[in-house]
Amino acid sequence: MAEKDLDSTGLFGEFRRMVRTTGTVGGIAARLAGHKLGIKGDGAAHAEDLKGVLGGLKGPLMKAAQLLSTIPGALPDEYAAELAQLQSNAPPMGWSFVRRRMAAELGPDWQKNFKEFGREAAAAASLGQVHKAILQNGEVVACKLQYPDMTTTVEADLKQFRMAMGVYHKLDNAIKQDNVIEELTERLREELDYQREAANIRLYDYMLADSDLVTVPKTVDTLCTRRLLTMQWLNGQGLQKVLDTNPSQEQRNDMARALFEAWYVPFYRYGVIHGDPHMGNYTVRNDLGLNLLDFGTIRIFRPRLVKGVIELCEALRNKDEERAAAAYEMWGFTNLSRETINILNEWASFLYGPLMEDRVRTINENVETIFGRDIAGRVHAGLQKTGGVKPPGEFVLVDRSAIGLGSVFMRLGAKLNWYRMFQDLIADFDEDALAARQKEAIRVAGLERYI
Numbered sequence: 155m156a157e158k159d160l161d162s163t164g165l166f167g168e169f170r171r172m173v174r175t176t177g178t179v180g181g182i183a184a185r186l187a188g189h190k191l192g193i194k195g196d197g198a199a200h201a202e203d204l205k206g207v208l209g210g211l212k213g214p215l216m217k218a219a220q221l222l223s224t225i226p227g228a229l230p231d232e233y234a235a236e237l238a239q240l241q242s243n244a245p246p247m248g249w250s251f252v253r254r255r256m257a258a259e260l261g262p263d264w265q266k267n268f269k270e271f272g273r274e275a276a277a278a279a280s281l282g283q284v285h286k287a288i289l290q291n292g293e294v295v296a297c298k299l300q301y302p303d304m305t306t307t308v309e310a311d312l313k314q315f316r317m318a319m320g321v322y323h324k325l326d327n328a329i330k331q332d333n334v335i336e337e338l339t340e341r342l343r344e345e346l347d348y349q350r351e352a353a354n355i356r357l358y359d360y361m362l363a364d365s366d367l368v369t370v371p372k373t374v375d376t377l378c379t380r381r382l383l384t385m386q387w388l389n390g391q392g393l394q395k396v397l398d399t400n401p402s403q404e405q406r407n408d409m410a411r412a413l414f415e416a417w418y419v420p421f422y423r424y425g426v427i428h429g430d431p432h433m434g435n436y437t438v439r440n441d442l443g444l445n446l447l448d449f450g451t452i453r454i455f456r457p458r459l460v461k462g463v464i465e466l467c468e469a470l471r472n473k474d475e476e477r478a479a480a481a482y483e484m485w486g487f488t489n490l491s492r493e494t495i496n497i498l499n500e501w502a503s504f505l506y507g508p509l510m511e512d513r514v515r516t517i518n519e520n521v522e523t524i525f526g527r528d529i530a531g532r533v534h535a536g537l538q539k540t541g542g543v544k545p546p547g548e549f550v551l552v553d554r555s556a557i558g559l560g561s562v563f564m565r566l567g568a569k570l571n572w573y574r575m576f577q578d579l580i581a582d583f584d585e586d587a588l589a590a591r592q593k594e595a596i597r598v599a600g601l602e603r604y605i
Contacts, residue, residue: 217558246275246283247301255299257443259382266290267377271297279448281345286387293386295374296447298348300381305346312339329537330544337547341429345450348383350604354449355385357599358428367412367443378471388445390437393562401442403569408442410568413576416444417559422579425455425592429551431558453551454596454605457588458484463552464580470503471510478502494543504529505508505556508572517563517572 247255252273256264265271268287275283282300289295301307316335352373359370369388377384393409401409411574416419417435420426428435429451437445462484469477479495491496503510508517537543 167587187286195522196393217443246278247512249273249301252285252299255302256297256382259299259379260377268278280450282381287384289374293374295377295384296371296387297377298383298385300346304381306343308346312342329534330542332551333547334545337550340376340452340552341453343558344366344502344604347380347604349378351378351383351449351452351600352378352385353599353601353604357426357452357595357601358420358446358449360595361424361596362416365415365419368416369439369443369445371445371447388437388447390439390445393436393438393565396438396442397565403567405442406566407568407570409438409444410563410566410570411575412442412444413559413562414572416446416554418576418579421455421555422460422583423588423591424595425460426589427453427455427551427555427593429453429554431555431562433562451551453548454592454601455548455552457585457592459486459548459552460588461583461585464500467576469504470499470506486548487543490543491540494537494540495535497540498543500529500536505553505560509576510569510573512573514569514571516567516569517560 223491256271256444260267267289269290269292272286274285276286276296277284279298281304282298285297285299287295287297316339352375355370355373359372362368362370371386371388374384374386396409413431413436417428417431420428428446428449430448435446435448437447439445465484466478466481469475469481475492475495478490478499479490482490482495482498487498508515596605
């Protein structure tokens with residue numbers, strides 16, 4: 155075929171057209187295609203370029219890429235390694251802009267609600283920024299104000315993101331991403347509604363009401379809209395700042411216990427998971443408990459899936475292949491060959507290995523720079539050989555939480571009996587009882603309207 159034909163048809167033609175695309179995410183697609191086609195040889199530098207592009211984004215698209223980076227083969231290794239390090243760095247809105255945005259949400263006399271309102275942003279969020287304020291009754295609150303036109307921005311970026319991942323899927327089909335992309339799209343759209351996030355906060359307040367290790371802020375519902383979330387201000391320090399003080403092993407373990415409780419009590423008792431455990435979403439209290447701060451990426455699961463996770467752990471611990479196959483069906487996987495199940499078991503054994511050994515240990519005894527990256531490469535190669543796998547959408551946040559928490563536990567250097575902690579959570583597991591608890595929690599939180 156002539157060079158002209160190659161340039162205008164097929165995959166090379168698609169790549170060339172995307173190179174000319176001006177959209178940010180179109181550029182990402184071109185980078186992915188170029189990477190796989192060998193058009194640019196330095197993968198690490200190429201990944202650094204992509205990190206720079208995504209790092210400047212407002213909105214949750216960066217989070218979608220980070221979520222994908224935890225699934226073996228969903229992105230090239232270099233991209234996954236770089237994306238795992240990204241944090242939101244969107245430029246803050248100035249005071250005049252903030253005033254207009256607050257007036258749009260609460261009316262022209264919005265300032266009457268506050269004794270004080272910080273003019274400078276106290277923190278950045280994936281969709282907006284946080285201001286510290288004091289209500290007329292003296293209560294200190296955090297006001298999370300969404301950037302303007304985020305719905306339009308998110309929808310435009312999601313459209314291009316689908317295009318980007320479609321190109322990559324043509325080049326590498328180890329992970330058939332239809333369900334994954336649908337899941338990410340649904341979760342990201344949910345994050346646009348801060349009233350839903352307020353209901354998520356009430357849900358966590360209910361689920362963790364008996365916890366001494368975790369604090370959930372109270373919402374100020376009269377000052378919450380779809381684009382403004384007002385909640386109790388919680389004092390605490392970032393985890394890295396605490397680690398810089400060189401805490402003792404006991405203190406490290408205390409923080410790890412709080413993390414474990416914050417994420418896994420809701421999952422195994424109520425079928426609810428927080429899908430974004432990165433360190434910006436919580437702070438450490440003076441007593442080394444945790445403050446949870448961000449509740450945008452919350453997923454409510456079928457009780458059957460929670461049972462599937464427990465069944466898979468037990469199957470792996472007892473080397474029971476038939477039980478593992480049944481567990482994957484509970485998760486929502488379909489048409490798995492025995493060879494594919496064995497490959498998935500390798501990944502699952504890595505994720506849940508600490509829960510299967512009745513002894514004190516670190517979360518990952520084989521030191522790796524990026525938690526799970528080496529084994530992910532082997533799993534990806536195996537899936538390519540077997541024709542790939544189509545994960546259910548629910549897999550995304552379960553996987554993301556396990557990888558994200560594992561990375562934090564590793565950074566903490568925690569040494570605990572993870573098996574005993576897990577067994578304590580599931581000792582009285584009953585699928586019907588979980589379903590009843592979940593239904594009541596959803597009712598109390600006011601989440602029925604969203605489900």
